[in-house]
Amino acid sequence: MxxxxxxxxxxxxxxxLPISKTTTDSIKIxxxxxxxxxxxxxxxxxxxxxxxxxxxxxxxxxxxxxxxxxxxxxxxxxxxxxxxxxxxxxxxxxxxxxxxxxxxxxxxxxxxxxxxxxxxxxxxxxxxxxxxxxxxxxxxxxxxxxxxxxxxxxxxxxxxxxxxxxxxxxxxxxxxxxxxxxxxxxxxxxxxxxxxxxxxxxxxxxxxxxxxxxxxxxxxxxxxxxxxxxxxxxxxxxxxxxxxxxxxxxxxxxxxxxxxxxxxxxxxxxxxxxxxxxxxxxxxxxxxxxxxxxxxxxxxxxxxxxxxxxxxxxxxxxxxxxPKSTTWKTIQEWPSPDARQAAAATEQHVFAINNHSISKYNRSSGELIASKSYPNTKHLNSGFLSEGLLYCAHSNYPNQPDSSSIRLIDPKTLALKQTINLGKSEGSLTWIVKNKGHWYALFAYYGENNHLTYLARMNDNWEILQKWTFPESVIEEMGKMSISGGVAWKEGFLVTGHDEKILYYVTLPKNGEILNFMQQYEAPFTGQGIALDPFTGGLIGINRADKKVIAAQFRP
Known part of the structure; x- marks a missing residue:
């Protein structure tokens, strides 16, 4: 009853009132x-x-x-x-x-x-x-x-x-x-x-x-x-x-x-x-x-x-x-010939970033909205959305000496709004993010010098305030390549290499100049530039071989 x-x-x-009888056991911790x-x-x-x-x-x-x-x-x-x-x-x-x-x-x-x-x-x-x-x-x-x-x-x-x-x-x-x-x-x-x-x-x-x-x-x-x-x-x-x-x-x-x-x-x-x-x-x-x-x-x-x-x-x-084995799993894909260097996203659109061009897609339908090439551009590496602009890290890699800049793109029109010239740099700029009031930028070295790769904290005038190198265990995973992508995540940063489907979680040390390696995760991205996805709360990146932009979420 x-x-x-x-x-x-x-x-x-x-x-x-009438009721049917059911009997089950409950679990107690x-x-x-x-x-x-x-x-x-x-x-x-x-x-x-x-x-x-x-x-x-x-x-x-x-x-x-x-x-x-x-x-x-x-x-x-x-x-x-x-x-x-x-x-x-x-x-x-x-x-x-x-x-x-x-x-x-x-x-x-x-x-x-x-x-x-x-x-x-x-x-x-x-x-x-x-x-x-x-x-x-x-x-x-x-x-x-x-x-x-x-x-x-x-x-x-x-x-x-x-x-x-x-x-x-x-x-x-x-x-x-x-x-x-x-x-x-x-x-x-x-x-x-x-x-x-x-x-x-x-x-x-x-x-x-x-x-x-x-x-x-x-x-x-x-x-x-x-x-x-x-x-x-x-x-x-x-x-x-x-x-x-x-x-x-x-x-x-x-x-x-x-x-x-x-x-x-x-x-x-x-x-x-x-x-x-x-x-x-x-x-x-x-x-x-x-x-x-x-x-x-x-x-x-x-x-x-x-x-x-x-x-x-x-x-x-x-x-x-x-979980002992944690992964970032694909939840959506968008084919794009420009999915060669990096990806970025808003709640309505995804962006495929190539060396010197960017394509914009409707994330619901996959329809190409716009595509634009940029003269005098050598190597776009990543995209970070901040205050209505897409901040793209740019370098002259593989030319020497190293020279880096930041290209500010209007995500609505893909028009180039401004170039911030960092001039000759120690290493090639591969990604930038803003976190807790500071800019963080990755300057990569390659070949036998890739152990010199460092993460820099910068002020709003793009002056380096502090820098940290990566643990040897992470650099060894790069082969002759370097750190290609990164986002601010949890208490530190998630970073990618150049080719492998792995994300490395690192944090800033309380003392010293070497980042703390915390954990690594499997991921669907083949290295390269990644970004936070505001729509899913996960990540956006690329599979270069398949020429796809990929959205992924963290799963045990």
């Missing part, structure tokens, strides 16, 4: 605090295509959870209805369905959680803010969102009874449901005997509430409580109860906070014990949608999404530990 609860703050009316600490802050990325039309005006995505690792559910709000998106993640990630949950005024489906095969979500009237429904759905049902198996109605004071974030887990023989009200100021907990829940005859009763402003924070790891968009509940094999909240802090950082909960006593207690900052792709935002999951393998996976579901949407996954 389904139990429908009508809740006016803390009193209940119970109405029975041995030590949840350690698993949380081990979460990698660097994401794997999936570009998900969507060909389903729907009206999301007046709202945005609110929560995300994984189910059986390769399926993602995302809750959303709009002016007219609340909805749930289902995605399949893999080599060809796509949206497979968008289901209506409830219609206006119950237009706002907030942060949610999947426990076992059950999805618990709060749906509220986000305008009057005096009515909300907590719905529990069975994802193994034929049409899971046609009818919830449990419903809790919350009616009452403005904002007090809203349900912006919902968590669910099993703990000490009970199924616990957490409901956070507007801005997560109050946390309400409901419980149901676990056996009754699975048998379909459960009765949820109010257990306790936590007023966030009330508890002392002297024992917290830090005193900050954020406006959490999602709050997820977990228990581990040590019989401890935890809550993880995701949000964006005042500094613009993407944050997941870990709390320990004590609900057994007459006075419920909450203690913050850890906080982690995550590096998301450009569009992904914890203020929109992020959620923690336990994978089938028993490890943690943190998923995150942007504000809106687009035709192509980036999903980030943060795993418990860094």
């Amino acid at each position: 389904t139990i429908l609860f009508t809740i006016l703050l803390h009193w209940f009316t119970v109405l029975p 041995t030590d949840f605090t350690k698993a949380f600490e081990d979460l990698n802050t660097l994401p794997a990325s999936f570009l998900v295509t969507n060909n389903i039309s729907y009206n999301a005006e007046g709202g945005h995505l609110q929560g995300i959870q994984l189910y059986k690792d390769h399926t993602a559910y995302l809750s959303g709000s709009s002016e007219d209805l609340s909805y749930m998106v289902k995605m399949e993640l893999g080599e060809q990630s796509k949206v497979v369905s968008i289901d209506t949950l409830m219609k206006a005024p119950l237009r706002h489906a907030g942060g949610f959680q999947i426990f076992d095969q059950y999805l618990a979500v709060g749906i509220e009237d986000n305008k009057k803010r005096n009515l909300a429904y907590l719905q529990v759905y069975n994802l193994e049902a034929e049409n899971p969102f046609d009818k919830p198996i449990y419903t809790i109605e919350r009616k009452g004071d403005y904002e007090r009874v809203t349900a912006g974030a919902v968590g669910i887990t099993a703990f000490q023989g009970q199924v616990l449901i957490l409901v956070a009200n507007w801005d997560s100021r109050v946390l309400d907990f409901y419980s149901c005997p676990e056996q009754d829940f699975y048998a379909g005859k459960g009765k949820f009763t109010f257990k306790s509430a936590i007023e966030v402003k009330g508890p002392s924070r002297t024992k917290w790891s830090d005193p900050y409580w954020l406006s959490y968009q999602n709050l997820n509940l977990f228990s581990d094999q040590k019989d401890q109860l935890y809550m993880v909240g995701t949000a964006k802090n005042d500094e613009g950082e993407q944050v997941a906070d870990l709390f320990h909960l004590q609900l057994a006593s007459s006075s419920a207690k909450i203690t913050k014990i850890n906080s982690k900052v995550f590096d998301t792709n450009t569009s992904v935002d914890f203020k929109a949608a992020a959620g923690l999951n336990i994978a089938v393998s028993g490890s943690l996976i943190l998923a995150a999404a942007p504000y809106h579901l687009e035709k192509n949407t980036t999903i980030n996954l943060f795993t418990t530990s860094a």
Whole structure:
């Protein structure tokens, strides 16, 4: 039987409805605090295509959870209805369905959680803010969102009874449901005997509430409580109860906070014990949608999404530990005869860079928009978009003595707007990027002198402030060639060689003049110039032999 609860703050009316019986086992982590600490802050990325039309005006995505690792559910709000998106993640990630949950005024489906095969979500009237429904759905049902198996109605004071974030887990023989009200100021907990829940005859009763402003924070790891968009509940094999909240802090950082909960006593207690900052792709935002999951393998996976579901949407996954073998995988290709030296991209276009010409393509259709050659140009090496211009590194390689310049191209028309002449240079300029207020430029040496290749920090007058050479282990991989491409990435730089399908991750040393080699990754690019892709949050580069521009994302 389904139990429908009508809740006016803390009193209940119970109405029975039919429900099918299901029984499955849940996974518990041995030590949840350690698993949380081990979460990698660097994401794997999936570009998900969507060909389903729907009206999301007046709202945005609110929560995300994984189910059986390769399926993602995302809750959303709009002016007219609340909805749930289902995605399949893999080599060809796509949206497979968008289901209506409830219609206006119950237009706002907030942060949610999947426990076992059950999805618990709060749906509220986000305008009057005096009515909300907590719905529990069975994802193994034929049409899971046609009818919830449990419903809790919350009616009452403005904002007090809203349900912006919902968590669910099993703990000490009970199924616990957490409901956070507007801005997560109050946390309400409901419980149901676990056996009754699975048998379909459960009765949820109010257990306790936590007023966030009330508890002392002297024992917290830090005193900050954020406006959490999602709050997820977990228990581990040590019989401890935890809550993880995701949000964006005042500094613009993407944050997941870990709390320990004590609900057994007459006075419920909450203690913050850890906080982690995550590096998301450009569009992904914890203020929109992020959620923690336990994978089938028993490890943690943190998923995150942007504000809106687009035709192509980036999903980030943060795993418990860094994968042993990580790669950058192709997600899209564009054939181009100019894919000889480098590539760059905007959200609408990709650019193929040749020695002395550039071609511009519509990234959706692959149509050639424009192509332009540049007189008195010897060797364009890379492209970096900044403040509406494409900064192309240029050198006279293989001529001697070395001479370098920067060609500023208008990405709209491909017209040459300015040439910054660096004159005679120590090495050939192969790429430039701007990061944290400074320009960084790579000057390459070749042959027996390629160990002299260096990364330079420069000011806005293009004067070298500091320089670093590369570790011998990286230079040995270059043969007689050198570092050809690079981007600012995470805490350092991703760089490429001339031919091999490898990316090298290096960071600046605290002391000394040799870069730190951190890790290398497989990649679809055959060396040469690469750039950050603002559309996917990944990289754009080329395969010179196949004459293709390639977009790639980071995958474990």
